[in-house]
Amino acid sequence: HMVRLSLRSSRPHGDRAPSRGTQPSGGPPASAAPMDSSSQSPPAGGDPSEDGAAAELPRLTVTQVEQMKVEARVADIYRVLFDAAPNAKSVMLELWRDQHVEYLTKGLRHLAPSFHVLDANRPWLCYWMVHGLAVLDETLDDDLENDIVDFLSRCQDKHGGYGGGPGQLPHLATSYAAVNTLVTIGSERALSSIKRDNLYKFMLLMKDKSGAFRMHDGGEIDVRACYTAISVASLVNILDDELAKGVGNYIASCQTYEGGIAGEPSAEAHGTLFVGWLQWSCLMKWRNSICLA
């Protein structure tokens, strides 16, 4: 018997009741295929289907199957925990601080070959690990700290912004990662390594006439780019009307009929935290018209 959890995926398509996913018929002038046999109500106390067709096993859709798999896996985890003896339970629920600190500290120096897929994201690697250690309340030793600051300076383009590695094109996401790493480190040396004037110029170059930003020279325009730009600009105090103008409107244009925000106008609402933050940030300053109803 599967544990029924009221989990909700961040995108509103999940379903808990494994009822038949039959589909409505009719619709457009270009006629759709006719509806597959009968509908069947959910197992939990449903009525027999209206047209009285013979009950058949519900055909589950991909969404339902995926949802059930996740719920089953979570249920297994809960079951193991529930069944464990009290002392075993406390060990299982303990955060392995030392192991995490070791993993993160080592990773800041050396990473396995398989990390080559993140070769254009090395400031992110810095950020994830530095931030992780900060959350664990660990300090970096001075050498490591200095070396990280130096490395990020090497990722800093001479005309502004940070790329994914030394010599790479500056990119808003890697700029976000680099700046946040430096801010997390928080030392005078770290903070003063950020060339704010150049960063501002880079961002202005990335600004699109729609008010949004593109990720890099000739790169994609979307809400993520807006978030990373505004967030970093705000953090290093270079956010002005030139950078901010039109961003709120662009984001508002990305709000969908569901009420959430998409990556681009018309795309599906996506549950990233990022966007909520940006929305807040924009609202705070420019009171743009995002519908909260």
Place this chain on the structure above:
Amino acid sequence: MGSSSGEEGEEEWVPPSRRPELADVAPLPQADGPCPVVSIAYRGDFHEVMDYFRALYAAGERSPRALRLTADAIHLNPGNYTVWHFRRVVLEALDADLLLEMHFVDQIAESNPKNYQVWHHKRWLAEKIGPDAANSEHDFTRKILAMDAKNYHAWSHRQWVLQSLGGWESELQYCNQLLEEDVFNNSAWNQRYLLVTRSPILGGLAAMRDSEVDYTVEAIMVNPQNESPWRYLRGLYKDDNNLLVADNRISDACLKVLNKDWTCVFALSFLLDLLRMGLQPSDELKGTIKAMENSDPETGHADIAVIVCSILQKCDPLRINYWSWYQTTLSS
């Protein structure tokens, strides 16, 4: 391993250092400095390709051999946006065959369907190729969506192609097909909304609304726990609450669902919104809600909306704070 464009694994891969065409190139090592951090243990081939790439990139060389090298680099790390950018620069300088290039990127995209760079490159190419690319781009996204019907990049690309290059004709049929396969596919519902509001051949929301309401209500009846059609239904009446309240099919749908399952949160919250917008509940609706109230004697003889709100606090405990707050706004 990585082949240059046009030579798909026919021959054994030759590392750059052993290619006669690159004999005059001095590879440029990565400037990681003396005390590197987040140092990746690159394999030999990766290291070498990137050193040669860096050399040609630094020199700004826009040549066929540079193009081939970008292909090698892309195969090793399709996420390297600098390489993709330079590749575009070279393609333009060489006035390269864009259709051949689309074939190249499609192969990368098929094995990396969630990579931002490939989709951006496709968009760049398609824009240059123009409306002639519409059909093949729709075929391609259809292929990707057949493997993962919710791939966000594929949907974005498909939408961009529709809006920039066309191909609207069979899109509603495609949505119908996807929703037949999986009525919970919220991405397909979202696409449907795009069509209904923006398709140049369907007539717009006002024209489509009526049939769409029927379609959506039917989907709800088949599975009231599917949130997508509820959201879609709301969207059909975006910015027009009066019309929403006036459409009896909507409140009827809520009622029908609640009669079968009085705990359906979607029906309850939709009903609450309708009441808030001024819906005058029918006697039948009042009866149903009072019956629910009887299951919960605490609510007493409160206003209908307040009753619905208190039921929601019980049925949707995840959002109990929201529904409590909502209730306070009702009293005013």
